[in-house]
Amino acid sequence: MNNMTSKPYVGRFAPSPSGPLHFGSLIAALGSYLQAKSQQGTWLVRIEDIDPPREVPGAADAILRTLESHGLLWDGELVYQSNRLDTYQTQIDRWIASGDAYYCQCTRKQIKESGGFYAGTCRDLALSQDGTAVRLKVDEPVLAFQDVLHGNTPIPEQLAREDFIIRRRDGLFAYNLAVVMDDISEGITEVVRGADLIEPTGRQIFLYRKLGATPVSYLHLPLATGEDGGKLSKQNHAPAIDNRLAGDNLCQAMHFLGLTPDAGLAHASPAEILAWGVENWSLSTIPKNTSIIAPF
Ligand SMILES: [Zn+2]
Secondary structure: OOOOOOOOOEEEEOOOOOOOOEHHHHHHHHHHHHHHHOOOOEEEEEEOOOOHHHOOOOHHHHHHHHHHHOOOOOOOOOEEHHHOHHHHHHHHHHHHHHOOEEEEOOOHHHHHHOOOOOOOOOOOOOOOOOOOEEEEOOOOOOOEEEEOOOEEEEOOHHHHHOOEEEEOOOOOEOHHHHHHHHHHHOOOOEEEEEHHHOOHHHHHHHHHHHOOOOOOEEEEEOEEEOOOOOEOOOOOOOOEOOHHHHHHHHHHHHHHOOOOOOHHHHHOOHHHHHHHHHHHOOHHHOOOOOEEEOOO
């Protein structure tokens, strides 16, 4: 790693409680943990519970129990995004007042009909708040970024240039805003996550600049998919991780990330398996694919 800054490494895993942990999210948890611990870093966990309609009661606790049973013990206090809603709203109010953000009444259908991208329709309409979304003006779009694993990574131009939503019509805060404000507030230095989040990275870097902060470094791991190539997710009923098989699960996730533990290691304790992982972790052996079919 470079010596440009001597800032200690702070990484994180930030699941949303829309269901129990599945293999895809275990990979993100493990990859971010190993990347942090191999640099003597701190590894934080944040529960991204800002979308109540998609949340499953008890899922946050189930996720935390699964992390614990796999030896993935976080440093510091847990953060729940639901405790930070006032902070997000205060920032939105500031941007509305300064003219950096504005209310938008376009429906999903209207945007779809105009080619799938929002064309700035409401930018200068000075709409009031009722039943509208809030969009941030994108004056200097982020068209590419340096990914630790993938190098220079372009963002599709129409996506990069779009004034994007920071608060939805239903009043819920947008993922991009919450995640960036929280990563800044927690002093995160690098984000390690699945490659499905490559495209939002441009917007997130734009948010860092808008908030006067230095963007984190980004490392996007290959995404575990089903046989059909679709993302493993709670929505498509990916199987929950079985906490009784922690050793097997960790070794399977390590193989997915390019490590080659012996078959026997699966019988060791999670702490021993993770210690082996930290010792052997290497960016050079992580597959550069953005998706890989899960091994089951
Ligand atoms: Zn609009």
